[in-house]
Amino acid sequence: MTTLIRGGTLVDGAGERRADLLLEDGRIAAEGTNLAGDTVLDASGCLVFPGFIDGHTHLDMPVSGTVTADDFRTGSEAALLGGTTLLIDFATQDKGGTLAQALAVWHSRADGRCACDYGFHMAVTDWNEHTRRELHEMADAGVTSFKAYYAYDTLMLSDPEMYDLLCEMREIGGILGVHCENGPVLDRLRAQAAAAGHTDPSWHPRTRPSIIEGEAVGRFLRLAELAGAPAWVVHLSTADGLSEIRAARARGQRVIVESCPQYFTLDESVYDVPDFEAAKYVCSPPLRPLSDQRMLWGALEQGEIDILSTDHCSFNFKGQKELGRDDFRLIPNGMPGIEHRPTVMYTAAVASGRMTAVELVRLLAENPAKLFGVWERKGSLTPGKDADVVIYDPRASQTISAQTQRQNCDYTPYEGFRTAGAVRDVFLRGIHAVQGGKLMETGCGQYVARGKMR
Numbered sequence: 263m264t265t266l267i268r269g270g271t272l273v274d275g276a277g278e279r280r281a282d283l284l285l286e287d288g289r290i291a292a293e294g295t296n297l298a299g300d301t302v303l304d305a306s307g308c309l310v311f312p313g314f315i316d317g318h319t320h321l322d323m324p325v326s327g328t329v330t331a332d333d334f335r336t337g338s339e340a341a342l343l344g345g346t347t348l349l350i351d352f353a354t355q356d357k358g359g360t361l362a363q364a365l366a367v368w369h370s371r372a373d374g375r376c377a378c379d380y381g382f383h384m385a386v387t388d389w390n391e392h393t394r395r396e397l398h399e400m401a402d403a404g405v406t407s408f409k410a411y412y413a414y415d416t417l418m419l420s421d422p423e424m425y426d427l428l429c430e431m432r433e434i435g436g437i438l439g440v441h442c443e444n445g446p447v448l449d450r451l452r453a454q455a456a457a458a459g460h461t462d463p464s465w466h467p468r469t470r471p472s473i474i475e476g477e478a479v480g481r482f483l484r485l486a487e488l489a490g491a492p493a494w495v496v497h498l499s500t501a502d503g504l505s506e507i508r509a510a511r512a513r514g515q516r517v518i519v520e521s522c523p524q525y526f527t528l529d530e531s532v533y534d535v536p537d538f539e540a541a542k543y544v545c546s547p548p549l550r551p552l553s554d555q556r557m558l559w560g561a562l563e564q565g566e567i568d569i570l571s572t573d574h575c576s577f578n579f580k581g582q583k584e585l586g587r588d589d590f591r592l593i594p595n596g597m598p599g600i601e602h603r604p605t606v607m608y609t610a611a612v613a614s615g616r617m618t619a620v621e622l623v624r625l626l627a628e629n630p631a632k633l634f635g636v637w638e639r640k641g642s643l644t645p646g647k648d649a650d651v652v653i654y655d656p657r658a659s660q661t662i663s664a665q666t667q668r669q670n671c672d673y674t675p676y677e678g679f680r681t682a683g684a685v686r687d688v689f690l691r692g693i694h695a696v697q698g699g700k701l702m703e704t705g706c707g708q709y710v711a712r713g714k715m716r
């Protein structure tokens with residue numbers, strides 16, 4: 263059984279070309295002209311991308327006394343509708359628990375429920391000899407990327423622990439991503455603000471200033487230098503952090519930089535809205551001043567940012583964000599975005615003329631595939647790879663709205679955003695799962711055991 267995608271423009275990291283694409287038995291079989299297929303799909307006027315990869319999601323995650331609004335079913339359906347065919351979520355060790363337990367819990371939440379393929383990173387929160395030995399078992403189970411936190415009492419590691427973990431990454435050929443905010447200091451700023459009677463959401467960004475990120479990025483990169491390990495800075499949001507990254511790269515370090523659409527398209531002015539509406543935008547790191555945003559755009563255009571992920575971590579405004587109505591410290595941190603990353607970034611970066619579609623697809627597919635150890639199977643339209651394919655119609659337009667999104671959340675930070683283009687069809691390993699913008703197949707997602715970073 264073969265499918266021919268005919269008349270489109272193929273776009274992957276290798277370039278842009280007019281060609282047809284043949285899918286067979288779940289794989290990409292060939293690209294060319296004059297190909298024949300059992301089923302023929304017209305893609306005239308459309309861009310044909312490899313399936314996008316979202317390397318930073320939080321689905322079905324308990325946090326702040328509640329659970330994220332999206333679970334693996336709704337989150338993965340939203341992802342697929344937006345053209346994301348592989349998501350990598352953060353399994354998280356409990357303090358006192360093991361990595362194996364955490365991995366089993368995340369499998370129990372995801373297995374059999376996902377509309378797109380999925381994998382797991384492992385967040386290490388309890389560093390001890392047993393955890394150290396388990397890292398090898400994780401790699402054997404297809405978990406080759408790890409995360410550690412410099413913030414949040416229940417998650418954070420100390421500097422010596424972070425250093426140990428970085429040294430182990432070298433041993434197993436893994437990559438460590440770090441949430442770079444100086445947690446103890448920002449907790450102090452938050453406590454001071456609360457003690458002074460400042461309780462509204464606008465105090466969220468004010469108590470997480472850019473130095474809080476920049477200092478932690480610098481510390482992480484120095485420890486990585488000491489350990490001789492590559493470093494992955496997750497969700498970079500500031501010029502302060504960027505300058506630390508530039509310094510580390512100038513020293514010859516390998517630094518993988520991730521950022522997210524919200525830091526390019528939204529800014530701190532969203533916190534100025536009256537009453538409690540600003541709680542919708544409470545995420546960490548927070549949205550930043552336009553001066554930071556301009557620096558990030560410059561870095562993106564210069565190729566200094568490697569991957570764009572979402573940090574999707576959704577909470578409903580009603581009943582969840584509202585937990586912090588009387589104290590901004592109790593607002594669950596995070597925003598939805600898994601559905602809209604490709605269209606938002608295509609609109610903001612490609613349609614606006616800032617970068618080419620080829621450059622964007624490297625950020626959304628090729629680079630994450632290489633970094634997260636799935637390049638053998640995913641991330642480009644090369645024959646032999648999984649037939650994860652997105653047909654994108656650049657002539658279409660949609661207005662993003664909570665009313666019409668699949669994300670299981672009562673708002674979207676992109677409400678009213680007019681997109682340039684829309685995802686029309688999506689194939690997941692050859693399964694025609696999204697047709698004409700509608701989800702036709704769900705529950706077909708498979709766990710992807712990942713190899714080493716390239």
Ligand SMILES: [Zn+2]
Binds near residue numbers: 320
């Ligand atoms: Zn995150």
